[in-house]
Amino acid sequence: MAISTVVVGFGLAGRVFHAPLIDADPDYSLDAIVTSSDERVAAASARYPGARVVPDLDALLRDGRVPDLAVVATPNDSHVALARRLLEGGVDVVVDKPLAPRSAEAAALVVHARELGRRLTVFQNRRWDGDFRTVRDLVAGGELGEVLQFESAFGWWSPTIGASWRDRLPLADGGGVLFDLGPHLIDQAIALFGPVESIHAELDQRRAGAVNDDDSFVALTHRSGVRSRLWMSVVLPEQRPRFRVTGRRAVATSWGLDPQEPQLADGVVPDDPAYGIHGEHPTIAVVSPDTVRHVPKAAGDYPAFYRELAAALRDGGPLPVDPTTSVEVIELMERAIDARA
Missing domain, CATH: 3.30.360.10 (Dihydrodipicolinate Reductase; domain 2)
Structure with missing residues (x-):
């Protein structure tokens, strides 16, 4: 059975990268897209007529059709809150890079996913x-x-x-x-x-x-x-x-x-x-x-990311990107900010 998937956000990341790759991979079904922009609703509906288009996570989750996987492809400052809610709702999550604006938030999210028994990875395409x-x-x-x-x-x-x-x-x-x-x-x-x-x-x-x-x-x-x-x-x-x-x-x-x-x-x-x-x-x-x-x-x-993720979700194998490596990258970006000339 295909991995039911929702793409949260239909800007550059969701529209150009995630939705096309997921739609092209037979291991996945693109079941829903979350976007509130009228222009993006129209674009998503036209490009993916088999996916329901909803304005927010409340609308996505209230009908009880919880997906297997969600892709968070929204502005960077919203990544943690959206990913946390999805993980707590029983969904495995891909977060578009960076995992979070701050390394402490990213590290806490990785721990939280592990404690919930959910898979969390980062799209370092x-x-x-x-x-x-x-x-x-x-x-x-x-x-x-x-x-x-x-x-x-x-x-x-x-x-x-x-x-x-x-x-x-x-x-x-x-x-x-x-x-x-x-x-x-x-x-x-x-x-x-x-x-x-x-x-x-x-x-x-x-x-x-x-x-x-x-x-x-x-x-x-x-x-x-x-x-x-x-x-x-x-x-x-x-x-x-x-x-x-x-x-x-x-x-x-x-x-x-x-x-x-x-x-x-x-x-x-x-x-x-x-x-x-x-x-x-x-x-x-x-x-x-x-x-x-x-x-x-x-x-x-880029399709290799989703091929490897499908194997990880089905067989419990390694994720295509260990999220702890993305935490390390954010730590280095923070060091860059502190060390800037």
């Missing part, structure tokens, strides 16, 4: 970016030699404040680019190079009227000795390399962003042969003093 999967394999394979530096950059050009909650929420409540892109970039750095010894951060406000950071840099020194340098910005007129990994024997450089987000936004489904394939920048250049090699990027695979 960029672990399944194709370029990141390829970088991870290059590092693990040893071709670069001992890694000295890891550079990672993600951003776009949005020079004026918009209506999004990401621009309107204060940094302390999970607004800004650190809490938007930091959970991805920091999570990837830790996945590659392990725990962090020290941190430096520059969290700048470049746009008129900004209430949170929009152009930020975080430097991590890992216990392994690797230094990670992470750039995140919404005022980036020209892209940096997405990844640059400097080893003692070679340097790997990757350009371009993973294609899955724009593909999902355009309606490309995961079983399309083009899904997850990097068209504009299909390779990563590995350059040593004597050679240049172009390594094909692996296909991106």
Whole structure:
């Protein structure tokens, strides 16, 4: 029987990422979408006619049709309250990153889920970016030699404040680019190079009227000795390399962003042969003093998150993302705020 699922929130995360991935996976049934916006109600109803669309959790739960799984894809400051209520209602929960704006709240939520016997995980989808999967394999394979530096950059050009909650929420409540892109970039750095010894951060406000950071840099020194340098910005007129990994024997450089987000936004489904394939920048250049090699990027695979989650829910196996690792990322973002220059 399919895992009955509700997506709470139908903004960017719910509309572009979660609903399409769940709808495409035969292990799940997308039974309900929670949104109160008239525009989003119309969009959800048109795209998913088999799902009931309700305005809030009260309307979802009062008819007694409790889902197996709920995905919290709402503004960052609402994650904890919604997830807690769902867990206490007997529902397993996916929370879109970050798990919470504050690490203490995130850690308490993880403990609460465990005490209730419910499964809680976090959608750290960029672990399944194709370029990141390829970088991870290059590092693990040893071709670069001992890694000295890891550079990672993600951003776009949005020079004026918009209506999004990401621009309107204060940094302390999970607004800004650190809490938007930091959970991805920091999570990837830790996945590659392990725990962090020290941190430096520059969290700048470049746009008129900004209430949170929009152009930020975080430097991590890992216990392994690797230094990670992470750039995140919404005022980036020209892209940096997405990844640059400097080893003692070679340097790997990757350009371009993973294609899955724009593909999902355009309606490309995961079983399309083009899904997850990097068209504009299909390779990563590995350059040593004597050679240049172009390594094909692996296909991106966000559907793997939900495949692994289905196995975990049915068989009791490991979750696709251990939520304690997401707590560690939030702790590092808090350290970045404290250490900002």
